[in-house]
Amino acid sequence: MPSDQTRTAILAAAERLYADRGFGDVTLRDIVAAAGVNLAAVNYHFGSKDELIAELFVTRSIATNRERLNELKAAEEKGGGRADIDAILRALVGPTLRGCLGPDRERSTAARFMIRASIESVPPIRRIKNREVDHLRKFVAAMRRSLPDRGEVDLYWGLHFALAMAHHTIRESERLARLSDGKCDLNDVAGIIERIVAVSVMALTGGAAEKKPAAKLVARDAR
């Protein structure tokens, strides 16, 4: 896969068109026209329309996952192997939210594409998301170290709810803005992250924001 100008042009054109008009309304012919290449080039380079979409999505999502793990690692190192629960949750939902929300002007093509992927949830993207479980287990492990007294089931539900709020905010940002008549500021990404983290911490700790001093390091990665 050396400097493929055609391949790159297809990827760029596809991401932009999908971001602007959604997966359902964009045909391969639209993409090749925008990229200035031949129709058959898509199948040659990617195999199928679905695989083109999959490639676009994995590229963006491994970047987000790496960011998440970096933040998680930093939080755990700072806490001597055991991160505060809010830092863990911030590492989980922060990169995704920062990547998708924010002032309209600054929304990159990549961001709009990921929003679209979150909303439309087309088959190739669902298949990739289903392989995300291993990635999430690392956060469960960190949560277990952070809240060793909490039952395991509660940890899973807490993680699940945190992701629920983050993804639903991305998916339904327009509806929330309309429902609230603009009163919910969806450009205040930092505020949204703190709101979601705060609720998730409450869900996990039962309302009392108990702050425990870092105890001895728990090295074993459970599971």
Next chain:
Amino acid sequence: MPSDQTRTAILAAAERLYADRGFGDVTLRDIVAAAGVNLAAVNYHFGSKDELIAELFVTRSIATNRERLNELKAAEEKGGGRADIDAILRALVGPTLRGCLGPDRERSTAARFMIRASIESVPPIRRIKNREVDHLRKFVAAMRRSLPDRGEVDLYWGLHFALAMAHHTIRESERLARLSDGKCDLNDVAGIIERIVAVSVMALTGGAAEKKPAAKLVARDAR
């Protein structure tokens, strides 16, 4: 629209096929074959494939919305015009969750169809969901009566997060079951509802489950 055997057969076959195999994998030809009718009958009775999907979805979703409003009304009457916040939230997420989750054996075709609609989120269904805002305003109004001291923005976020947890649980139930290795019991619908309501109440009341005595009736439906 008198006793349309053909029309009914199409609806039943379409709902079953979509529930089983998803919107992307089922063609109109599959549907008419299962229903034992002619291809053109779909366009005659519904106009297009999208309108057929829309009709299936609105039928099920007005049923859910009516159930929601009935529960809300009962809760407000019981409280003399002002319902407890947990009852309001239970009326919001209960019908949806009861309709979609539960023991596999008892999952009706309608339930599986609604899960599919929630996961795949195809254009005609998105269009209908976007008109759901007026329905949600009734819940915001009830929440305002229940928590008059809470800022309006917090109410919107609370409602938003409650819906987030409910819908995400439906959408990602399989992933949660896999992540938790079956430890999160997704057949315990009542337990899930209480979990979501509890977290939503905490999100709205700041962690302290304050229970205020019903004050004087607030009749005006704000907004």
Next chain:
DNA sequence: GTCTATAGAATGATAGAC
């Protein structure tokens, strides 16, 4: 009014020339 048979337009995929 209700339904059938059939044709049309558009799409994703592929075979083979260059």
Next chain:
DNA sequence: GTCTATCATTCTATAGAC
């Protein structure tokens, strides 16, 4: 590695039988 030409399948539209 790229392109032209073509295929099978899909949704949609219409003319006409019952």
